[in-house]
Structure formats: structure tokens, C-alpha cells
Amino acid sequence: MYLNYPNNPTGAIATKEFLKEAADNAEDYNFIIVYDNPYSEYTYEDYVAPSLLQIDQNHIEINSSSKMFCMTGFRCGWAVGDKDIISGLRKVKSHIDSGCPVFIQKAVIKGLNEYKSGEKPIIVSDIVKIYEKRRDFLVKSLNDIGWNTDKPKATLYVWTHIPEGETNSMEFIKKLINEGVVLTPGTGFGTYGEGFVRFALTQPIEKLKEAIERIDLVINGKKK
Numbered sequence: 001m002y003l004n005y006p007n008n009p010t011g012a013i014a015t016k017e018f019l020k021e022a023a024d025n026a027e028d029y030n031f032i033i034v035y036d037n038p039y040s041e042y043t044y045e046d047y048v049a050p051s052l053l054q055i056d057q058n059h060i061e062i063n064s065s066s067k068m069f070c071m072t073g074f075r076c077g078w079a080v081g082d083k084d085i086i087s088g089l090r091k092v093k094s095h096i097d098s099g100c101p102v103f104i105q106k107a108v109i110k111g112l113n114e115y116k117s118g119e120k121p122i123i124v125s126d127i128v129k130i131y132e133k134r135r136d137f138l139v140k141s142l143n144d145i146g147w148n149t150d151k152p153k154a155t156l157y158v159w160t161h162i163p164e165g166e167t168n169s170m171e172f173i174k175k176l177i178n179e180g181v182v183l184t185p186g187t188g189f190g191t192y193g194e195g196f197v198r199f200a201l202t203q204p205i206e207k208l209k210e211a212i213e214r215i216d217l218v219i220n221g222k223k224k
């Protein structure tokens with residue numbers, strides 16, 4: 001079973017109890033869990049995302065430098081957990097490619113070695129602070145223009161229902177595109193995403209401000 005919390009696209013988080021239930025099911029029904037956890041560090045205020053391996057070590061967890069160190073262009077991921085599963089993964093992977101370039105691996109090792117305690121090291125917490133400011137700005141601004149949206153506790157995404165009066169994610173997105181704003185329609189993630197859109201906090205606050213002004217035009221323009 002593949003699980004991903006904190007979740008892309010919804011920003012949903014998993015409690016330790018939820019992970020325990022998943023691990024208990026895995027034991028009862030004899031399956032393994034791949035816990036895809038690239039947003040483990042993108043947590044806000046005092047929220048800490050649990051690792052599945054804190055609960056049960058018979059599974060694997062994967063993470064990625066793209067998110068943890070904001071090294072999106074240097075694609076490097078890693079897996080930790082059960083020895084036999086890792087060994088199988090290693091065997092398969094060695095037949096697929098010849099590995100991530102060594103200079104990237106060295107940079108990632110340096111980054112991971114910054115973890116000296118349970119706390120996020122400064123090189124990571126400084127990045128997360130930037131995303132937290134963007135999250136706070138975006139969610140407040142959306143609420144200010146009448147688009148009720150909650151703050152996610154984690155991830156670099158803001159997942160929200162389409163504004164009142166809109167009935168279809170894609171149609172709403174098209175109106176925004178005409179104003180030069182691109183969001184991801186919830187349906188891009190599957191049929192259950194209908195009625196939702198996903199914002200990515202990957203732009204600086206100045207750009208988000210501009211986007212909000214244009215969104216305001218689309219959802220409130222006629223009323224003003």
C-alpha cells in the first residue's frame with residue numbers, strides 16, 4: 001500500500017493512530033507499506049509529521065531532496081526501513097538506471113548530516129519559514145476576498161473548494177487562466193477532486209499578491 005502524508009495535493013496529515021491502523025492492517029493482510037514522505041519537513045507551527053517507522057519498522061519510507069532541501073533540479077531520493085525490502089528495491093533500481101550523479105549524492109549527504117537532533121536544521125527551517133509566510137499570506141488574502149479557505153498544517157500546497165457560485169473545477173480554472181493565473185484543478189488528481197483546486201506556494205509573496213488581485217477580479221469583478 002502506498003501512503004503519502006502530509007499529502008499532495010490535499011495537505012492532509014496523518015495521525016500516529018491512523019498510521020498504526022494502517023500498519024496493523026498490513027500485518028493482518030500481509031502487505032507492505034511504502035510511505036512517501038517528501039513533505040515531512042514542511043510542517044507549520046508546532047506540528048511535527050510522524051514517520052511510519054516510529055510506529056512499525058516492517059515497511060519503507062521514501063523522501064526526496066527536491067522538497068527537503070529545495071533541490072528540485074537535482075533529483076535525488078532515498079528509502080529507509082526494512083532491510084529485506086530495501087535490498088529488493090536496490091536490486092530492481094540497479095537494473096533501471098546507474099544512480100543519481102555522485103556530486104548530487106554528496107550534496108544530499110551534507111544536507112542530511114545537518115540533522116544533529118530531532119529538530120529541523122537551519123538550512124531546512126529557513127526554507128520552511130518562507131513557505132509558512134506564503135501560506136499565511138495566501139490564505140488570509142483568499143479569505144479577505146471572500147474565498148473561505150483553511151490553512152494547511154503541512155505541505156507547500158493549499159487545497160480548497162472552488163468559490164461559491166462556481167460548479168466545475170476545470171471551468172473555473174479556465175476563467176483564471178484568461179487572467180493569467182494558473183491553479184491545478186482538483187480533477188487533475190482524480191474524479192474525487194471535482195469541486196476543488198490546488199494552489200502551490202512556489203511563488204514569492206509579490207507574485208501571490210498579483211495573483212490574488214486577478215483572482216479577485218474573476219470571482220468578485222462583476223459585483224464591484
Ligand SMILES: Cc1ncc(COP(=O)(O)O)c(C=O)c1O
Pocket residue numbers: 004008036038064065066067072075076077
Ligand atoms: C507525494 C510526492 N511524492 C514524490 C514526489 C517526487 O519528488 P521528486 O521526484 O522531486 O523527488 C512528489 C513531488 O511533487 C510528491 O508530491
